Amino acid sequence: MKKAEILEGSMAVALAVKSCKPGVISAYPISPQTHIVEYLAKMVASGELKSEYVVADSEFSAASIIYGASAAGVRSYTASSSQGLLLMTEVIYNAAGTRLPMVFTGVNRAISAPISIQVDHQDTLSLRDSGLIQFYVENGQEAYDAHIQAFRLAEDSEILLPTMICMDGWVLTHGYEPVELIDQELIDTFLSPYHPIHYLDPENPLTFGSYAEDDILMELKYMIQAAMDQAKKKIVEIASEFHRITGHSGMRLVETYRTEGAEVLLMGMGSMVGTMKEAVDRMREDGIAVGLIKVCCYRPFPSEAIFESCNGARAVAVLDQGFSMGSEGPLSLDVKAALSNLKTPAVFSFITGLAGREVTIETIQRITSTVRKGIDSDQIIRGSQWVDLNQSIL
């Protein structure tokens, strides 16, 4: 294994994408995604990366351009954030329905209004129903490794779905961390060139994007869900092969941290999990039986893995960095559904870290203590608790 280099998160992603040799890259600038696509543009300009780089006139066009490239049978990639991801949404649904395995980096950022360039998960969470496979990464190394595996998963003939690696804006894209890179030779062993079965080809003229009604549309939508279910198995297989070939840890559906004998389990996604782990260590030192579940794969939602990991705990505290207005934290809704057949644990939903509001070790400790008090009272828990709201503004 090679020595780790100190890399900016955006550079780690650009290097991962470069090593996967996409034939077409298209992008439109938006903070905090910009560094990734700037690095890739530089690699193409210098001849290091032999891709067609199409500078788009909007995120909607960027997604459409890689949709066209993918339909023509070429590996394709784009990255965006926030409003850009919302603008891509129509294309993302369409790509899932057309079964085109485009790979995206979703650099997390709040959604307007009010406008903010700071990180939360509202943008990518809003894509949850589209048929897009989504991973959330904790650090630069995970971002690097996940992108390489994403192409393999998306393009698997049993999957064929658009796939997005979600990474926290600024914290992960602009932070410098040690990242261990993989030799190109090993990546080439892991990821073959893309040769789809169906693509736009005059020698075998096929019709894509047909009109469907009640006799077939339900079946076609069901097949997307079947591929999502299949992806849960594929992810494990692909991760194990990735580990065997490269020595790096493969992607996971969920990661558990100090869950043995835990009474309270904390659950979250993205870079905030790093702080949560630190908080768990401190609380364990104080004799509090607390553990952590990191949700790595959000779509398909790993209900079975969550069910297994949570069974036995008294309470789960889900920390969402986004919200389903009129309802609850989106992650907490999925967790509640996954655990609905169990009497315990009770699921507590917390809304934290919107627009980059800092979630400290103390925040996590306070959340944990709220939950521990909550278990002992017989109150029925409904809705989400918004953490540390400034009451003087409300």
Place this chain on the structure above:
Amino acid sequence: MPERDEQELFARGHRACPGCGEAIATRWILKATGRNVIIVSPTGCLETFTSPYMFSPWRVPWIHPLFENGAAVASGIEAALKHKGRQEIRVVVIGGDGATFDIGIGGLSGMFERGHRVVYICYDNEAYMNTGNQRCSSTPLFASTTTEPAGRLFPGKNRPKKDMASIAIAHGIDYVATTSVAYPKDLFNKVQKALTMIGPSYIQVHTPCVGGWGYPSEKTVEIGRLAVESGLVPLFEWQEGRIVNFHKIRKKVPVTDYLKPQKRYSHLFAEDRGKAELECLQAMADRNIERFGLAGLSGSSTTEADTA
């Protein structure tokens, strides 16, 4: 040109209305492209009547993405073909006026500006016909649509048609042409010429619509010819910074000959109410004829034989 249906790249059996101008245009477009092509059709009539799941009249690779992204998807296909070294395969968009003039104009401008080798063909039936004749920026002055209907207070559309060809020209692309379903040889020639360009090209095909315009289904070609011969729809080619060719009008007809058979203009002929509007449309046609020098037989790009 192939005669028998088996040799047609746009097969029969699709679900277009009888007399559909788009179906005629598409058949001739594919005669011009041949097999070595990928067609992109943004959402519209053409997509609806050609792609009921499990059926397809397309004997060439065809994709329908969304309403507003035909040009961007074509850009991506062209980039992919470049990456694969398959640039002999040509990329052609066939989109309606709604997809082109209105909802997709941003992406179309982007494709033009980036200089993709894409032939963008707009079949222009002058309103949202797939959903039943709603107003578009392509709708001509005083035409009645369901969303800007003629009524006691309004004589139909209150603004002139957007000049999309000039917008294409302003991008400085390789080739811009207007043509009509009523002149299939002209359409065929212009598509073939566009296919020889290295960069983007734009062809706007005036395409009468039986249902939306309200005329008998056997009159599509006749209506199309009257539009051109009245001077309301000038047919031209633009290349290298100038207009290089006009379709000359053989026998000028008054605009009323074109307008009167169409239900969308019937309010202009009810009693005396449309007199001022008709005068205005006639003046518009006369201005076109003068501005483009459409009168007279010399320099005609089409011949007597070029009739449908």
